[in-house]
Amino acid sequence: MSPSSAISNDDTTPTTFSVSGAAPEQLNGPRSVVHLGTIAANYRALCDFCSTSETGAVVKADAYGHGAAQVAAKLASEGCETFFIAYPREGEAVRNAVGPDKRIFVFHGLTNDSPELIIQHDLTPICNRVEEVKLWLEAYPDRPYGLHFDTGINRLGLRLSDLEEVQRLTSGTPPVLVMSHLACADQPEHAMNAQQLEKFREVVAAFPESKASLSATAASYLGPDYHFDLIRPGIALYGGGPARPPELRLKPAMSVTAPVLNVFNVEAGEHTGYGATFEAKYPMTLATVSLGYADGYLRSASNYGFGMHERGPCPIVGRVSMDLMTVDVTDLPEPPAIGSHIEFIGPKAGLEIQAEALGTIGYELTSRLGGRISREWQDED
Known part of the structure; x- marks a missing residue:
């Protein structure tokens, strides 16, 4: 049996799969937490x-x-x-x-x-x-x-x-x-x-x-x-908006994360994504993430935006497509685990800094998030 999957052999029950190291909810797509x-x-x-x-x-x-x-x-x-x-x-x-x-x-x-x-x-x-x-x-x-x-x-x-x-x-x-x-x-x-x-x-x-x-x-x-x-x-x-007086301390209230679906290596000269708009200049490690413009994330982030893994930044490479994007994880100390989440809005990735990177404003970035993103509300900060 493969170490990364387990398949039920009982013909009377539906076939089930599990991914090693990932909680069941982790692979269900992008999610937001509102504090x-x-x-x-x-x-x-x-x-x-x-x-x-x-x-x-x-x-x-x-x-x-x-x-x-x-x-x-x-x-x-x-x-x-x-x-x-x-x-x-x-x-x-x-x-x-x-x-x-x-x-x-x-x-x-x-x-x-x-x-x-x-x-x-x-x-x-x-x-x-x-x-x-x-x-x-x-x-x-x-x-x-x-x-x-x-x-x-x-x-x-x-x-x-x-x-x-x-x-x-x-x-x-x-x-x-x-x-x-x-x-x-x-x-x-x-x-x-x-x-x-x-x-x-x-x-x-x-x-x-x-x-x-x-x-x-x-x-x-x-x-x-x-x-x-x-x-x-x-x-x-x-927690967003234009520059504010320094004595006014406001914090972004939302985090948006999405799970890693795949991690793979590419050689110099290889491309990723539609249109082959990104070409690797040297051997790289890339991760495919379950977030796209159907979820409200801007296509203008293609080859320009970034996410934040717990171990460091992950620049977006190639085009953002309807359901997926690819990020560069070459510089992380080790590749992210399948099912681990990368943050695109939140305490690490920011809100206004994300919006600026995408050529928009925080208002648009949070307001356009789609219904496929699961939402959770937490009462604490």
């Missing part, structure tokens, strides 16, 4: 950093791939009162997680099917057009709503030229929140930050009874002038 305690610690750090304002939580896009229900429940237990989602259909999971007493804002406001879902799950729409304001106040004059004013990003929101009309429409039923969003908050010296701040102050002055919110993650780092009543951190909760 809810880390998210809670990041939230507390943000509360302390912006201590004169309320700290909400953006949990849209399944909490940037971290699990909206699990994250929202954890943050609600930490005292978070205000949550933000993009679509009404994201609201059911969050409402069930946080209970009836928390505020859940819907960034995208009213769409064709949204009023029913908004009412059903007790959500608060943020209106982005004058028509939405009129529709909401005519249909639900006694229910809360918010207003989003576009102060310069030119993407979504009421225009400043609408301000007088919206004031008139809402005079008897003011919004519970007015908000805007900065275009260049991740560039602290950009002139647009101060320009948008001044425009937003005009909006705030027009709605003295309403809470005001300008800052998402990056704008929260620009100082107290940008904080107003409520900040809306998203990626910061999960």
